[in-house]
Amino acid sequence: MNADVALIMALPNESKGLFEQAGIDVHYSGIGKINAAFKAFEVIQKTDCKTLINLGSAGSSHFDAHSLVEVTTFVQRDMDVSPLGFAVGVTPMDDEIPADIHAQPHFDHLPKGTCGTGDSFETGIPKVSCNLVDMEAYALAKVCQKLGVRLISVKYISDGANDTAHLDWEENLLVGAQKLLALYQAHF
Known part of the structure; x- marks a missing residue:
């Protein structure tokens, strides 16, 4: 693997040990934006990587279940300071980083998506x-933007972000890990 590249995932449950069995070093952040931001900063500082690759699961009522989607736009779905006149998703007085963070596409063959990140397991709109939701990607994108590191993020659609999402997510993680490993091995 290229020394300029580091791989980050939220949980060992999302890799099912397959990456480690293949000899691939994975950094696990834990769940949520704070854990993701801290681990991304730590990984970038320790490895001096130029590209951070984020693989993981996401929910979507837009994309087909079991598909892989490259995230090219990152937004916060739970930043809500609207009572003070700010649009939902906008961090007040943070002019340095836009509310919508855009990443350069890496994969020609994957559909592109906008990921809404929040510290909640989304089961609604x-x-x-x-058009997809997770709990870490925006934080990773913001840290990468601040530190001048490229982020490539691919999500396996594990559930429909609906009332059965918690059951579907767990049930589909092995298939997701297999698909994400195949993608990683073919391209990195």
Whole structure:
């Protein structure tokens, strides 16, 4: 693997040990934006990587279950300071980083998506415009943007972000890990 590249995932449950069995070093952030931001910063500082690759699961009522989607736009679905006159998703007084963070596409063959990140397991319609949801990607994108590191993020659609999402997510993680490993081995 290229020393300029580091791989980050939220949980060992999302890799099912397959990456480690293949000899691939994975950094696990834990769940949520704070854990993701801290681990991304730590990984970038320790490895001096130029590209951070984020693989993981996401929910979507837009994309087909079991598909892989490259995230090219990242938004916060739970930043809501609207009572003070700010649009949902906008961090007040943070002019340095836009509310919508855009990443350069890497894969020609994958559909592109806008990921709404929040510290909740989404089972309904987010307050911001997005077509897939997770709990870490925006934080990773913001850290990468601040540190000048490229982020490549691919999500396996594990569930429909609906009332059975918690059951579907767990049930589909092995298939997701297999698909994400195959993609990683073919391209990195």
